[in-house]
Amino acid sequence: MCIRDRDNTLEKKNIPFHIPLVTGSESEHVNAAIRNKYLGAGGDFTKKCSSFLEDFTGCKKVIMTTSCTDALEMAAILADIKEGDEVIMASFNFVSAANAFVMRGAKICFVDIDQMNMNIDAKLIEAAISPRTKVIVAMHYSGVPCEMDTIMGLAEKYNLLVVEDAAHCIGAFYKDRHLGSIGHLGAISFHETKNIQCGEGGALMINDERLIQRALIIRDKGTNRSDFNKGIVKKYTWVDIGSSFGLSELNAAFLFGQLLQIQERNQFRIDLCKQYKAFFSDFKKHEIPEDPGNGHIFYVKFDSCLLYTSDAADERSSVDLGGRRIIKKKQREEKRKKNKPTDRIISRQYRHVRNI
Numbered sequence: 001m002c003i004r005d006r007d008n009t010l011e012k013k014n015i016p017f018h019i020p021l022v023t024g025s026e027s028e029h030v031n032a033a034i035r036n037k038y039l040g041a042g043g044d045f046t047k048k049c050s051s052f053l054e055d056f057t058g059c060k061k062v063i064m065t066t067s068c069t070d071a072l073e074m075a076a077i078l079a080d081i082k083e084g085d086e087v088i089m090a091s092f093n094f095v096s097a098a099n100a101f102v103m104r105g106a107k108i109c110f111v112d113i114d115q116m117n118m119n120i121d122a123k124l125i126e127a128a129i130s131p132r133t134k135v136i137v138a139m140h141y142s143g144v145p146c147e148m149d150t151i152m153g154l155a156e157k158y159n160l161l162v163v164e165d166a167a168h169c170i171g172a173f174y175k176d177r178h179l180g181s182i183g184h185l186g187a188i189s190f191h192e193t194k195n196i197q198c199g200e201g202g203a204l205m206i207n208d209e210r211l212i213q214r215a216l217i218i219r220d221k222g223t224n225r226s227d228f229n230k231g232i233v234k235k236y237t238w239v240d241i242g243s244s245f246g247l248s249e250l251n252a253a254f255l256f257g258q259l260l261q262i263q264e265r266n267q268f269r270i271d272l273c274k275q276y277k278a279f280f281s282d283f284k285k286h287e288i289p290e291d292p293g294n295g296h297i298f299y300v301k302f303d304s305c306l307l308y309t310s311d312a313a314d315e316r317s318s319v320d321l322g323g324r325r326i327i328k329k330k331q332r333e334e335k336r337k338k339n340k341p342t343d344r345i346i347s348r349q350y351r352h353v354r355n356i
Contacts, residue, residue, distance in 0.1 A: 017193075018192070018193045020192040020193075020197055020199075021195070021196065021197055021258065021265065023257060023258055023261055023265075025257040025258075025260070025261075026253075026254045026257040026258065027257075028257065029045065029253040029254065029256050029257045030250060030253045030254055030257075032045075032253065033045055033249045033250055033252075033253035034250075036249075038249055039248060039249045039250055040246070040248065040249060041064075041244075041246025041247055041248060041249070042229075042246055043249035043252065044249075045249055045252035045253040045255075045256050046064050046246070046247055046249060046252040048252070048256050049062075049064050049203075049247075049252050049255055049256050049259060050062045050063065050064055050203075052256070052259050052260075053188075053203060053205075053259070056178070056259075056262070057178035057180060057181045057205065058177065058178055058181050059178070059180065059181040059186070059205040059206065059207060060206055060207055060208075060209055060212070061205075061206040061209075061212045061215070062203050062204070062205055062206070063203065063204045063206065063215055063216070063219055063245075064201070064202075064203050064246065064247035064252060065201070065202045065203060065204055065219070065245045065246070065247055066200060066201065066202065066244075066245060066246070066247055066248075066251075067189070067191065067200055067201065067202045068096065068165075068167045068187045068188060068189030068190075068191065068202035068203075069096040069099075069100065069202070070202060070204075070243075070245045071187035071188070071202045071203060071204040071205075071245075072096055072097060072100035072163070072165065072187045073100045073103065073243075073245075074204050074215060074218050074219065074245055075100065075163045075185045075187060075204065076100045076101045076103070076104045076106070076135075077104065077218050077241060077242070078185060078211050078214060078215055078218065079101075079104075079134060079135050079161050079163070079185075080134075081101055081104035081105060081106045081134060081135070082104070082105055083105035084105065084106075084107065084132060085104075085105065085106045085107070085132055085133075085134040085135075086106065086107050086108075086109050086130055086132045086133045086134065087101040087106045087107070087108055087109065087133075087134060087135045087136075087137060088109045088110075088111055088120075088125060088128050088129070088133060088135070088136045088137065089108060089109075089110065089111070089120065089136070089137035089139065089165075090110070090111060090112075090113050090119060090120035090137075090139050091110035091111065091112055091113060092113045092118060092141070093137075093139050093165075094139075094165075094167070096167075097137055097139060097165050101135065101137075106134070106135075107132075109128050109130075109133070111124050111125055111128050112124055115287075116290070117141065117144045117289070117291065118141040118142070118144070118299070119138075119139065119140060119141050119144065119145070119146040119147075120138060120139065120146055122146060122147035122150040122151055122154075123150075125150075125151065125154055126154055129154070129158055129160070133158065133160060134160065134161065135160060135161045135162070135163055136151055136154065136155060136160055136161075136162050136163070137162075137163050137164075137165055138151050138162060138163070138164050138165065138183060139164075139165035139167075140164065140165070140166055140168060140169050140172065140179050140293075141168065141297075142168055142289065142292075142293045142294075142296050142297040142298075142299070143168045143169045143170075143171075143172035143179070143293030143294035143295070143296045143297075144172070144289065144291050144292075144293040145172065145173070145174035145179055145293075146174075148174050148175075148177075148182045148183075149175075151183075152182065152183070155183075155184075161183075161184045161185070162182075162183030162184050162185075163183055163184070163185045163186070163187070164179060164180045164182060164183040164185070164186035164187070164205075165186075165187055166179045166180035166186045166187060166188045166205070167187065167188060167189035167191075167194070167202075168189070168194065168293070168294070168296040168297065169188060169293075169294065169296075170188060170190075170194065170195055170196050170262060170266075170294065171195065171196075171262045171263060171266040171294045172293050172294040172296075180205040181205060181207055182207070183207065184207055184208040184211070185204065185205065185206060185207065185208070185211065186204070186205035186207070187202060187203070187204060187205070188202060188203045188205060189201075189202050190202055190203070190255055194296070195262075195265055195266055195269060195294060195295065195296055196255070196258045196259060196261075196262055196265065197255070197258065198247075198251040198252070198254040198255035198258070199251060199254070200251065201247050201251050201252075201255055202247075204219075204245075214240065217239055217240045217242060218240065218241070218242040218243070218245065219242065219245045219246055220236075220242060220246070221238075221242045221243060221244055222238055222239065222240045222241050222242030222243075223236045223237060223238055223239065223242070224236050224237065224239050266294045266295055267295075268295070269292075269294070269295025269296065270292050270294070270295040271295075272295065272298070273289075273292035273295050273298045274292070276288075276298045277289075277292075277298075280300055286300055286301060286302045286303075287300070287301040288300055288301075
């Protein structure tokens with residue numbers, strides 16, 4: 001992209017996809033973890049993060065994991081997915097959600113999205129339910145909630161499990177309930193691209209108490225080690241399938257320093273979304289989100305054919321953001337003139353602006 005500075009100098013610059021959040025408080029907690037001389041999973045900072053998230057979200061049990069992907073994979077095991085079972089999820093999604101269930105043998109049944117919020121269209125879910133359906137995955141895009149009342153009603157009607165893919169959703173709510181705490185299970189991400197991050201990290205949110213004990217076993221490589229640590233058994237042994245899903249103490253310490261600032265960081269991003277919304281209000285024939293959610297992503301949708309018409313080009317050849325002039329490069333101009341598209345909408349092209 002070409003950017004014109006205040007002195008009217010034009011230069012090429014790469015706008016980063018994101019800048020990982022660093023608050024300045026992380027080193028204090030990381031150094032404390034090092035002094036504790038325990039850096040594996042299940043240490044003091046892991047427990048602090050779990051307790052904080054349980055209190056903040058209202059979730060019955062939070063298990064810290066190495067990623068949101070791992071949390072989704074744990075959810076697939078807890079759902080007891082078998083070969084041929086069907087799982088419903090949005091067609092606009094990230095691969096981790098589908099992979100977690102495909103690895104257990106499930107068939108994915110994609111349902112179209114609601115164009116207003118990019119989430120699964122709850123009105124279309126019931127038509128996708130079959131006798132083999134076992135799970136509905138509700139992915140809350142950009143921290144904007146799915147219609148959870150409808151989804152939970154369908155789950156009750158057909159005896160299905162609901163897994164919330166709340167990867168984007170720290171500090172995001174649906175009718176005063178934190179996303180990830182409504183379905184039977186939820187998964188949240190603390191990847192470096194998220195509002196609150198620790199490089200790589202996540203959490204499994206368990207809202208059905210019947211699943212808690214098995215979840216602890218799955219996290220500990222399929223062993224009952226958590227019972228051993230509590231003194232319930234004299235030695236731990238292999239009792240179920242599982243893997244090494246626990247978050248390291250260093251990551252947990254880094255994360256804990258940021259969890260204490262969730263509300264301030266989210267408000268900062270929501271304010272940025274309001275600035276973007278005001279700026280893009282000058283454009284025509286586009287869509288922007290009405291609800292900023294927790295400010296994780298601000299997206300702009302244009303009709304792709306309109307991006308290449310002379311009207312669209314003339315409408316705004318340059319825009320002013322934060323004192324900088326951003327100039328659209330006119331690439332392949334002659335080719336576009338020869339192959340000018342009709343005014344008919346051919347396809348949609350999504351432009352994402354991640355708040356940094």
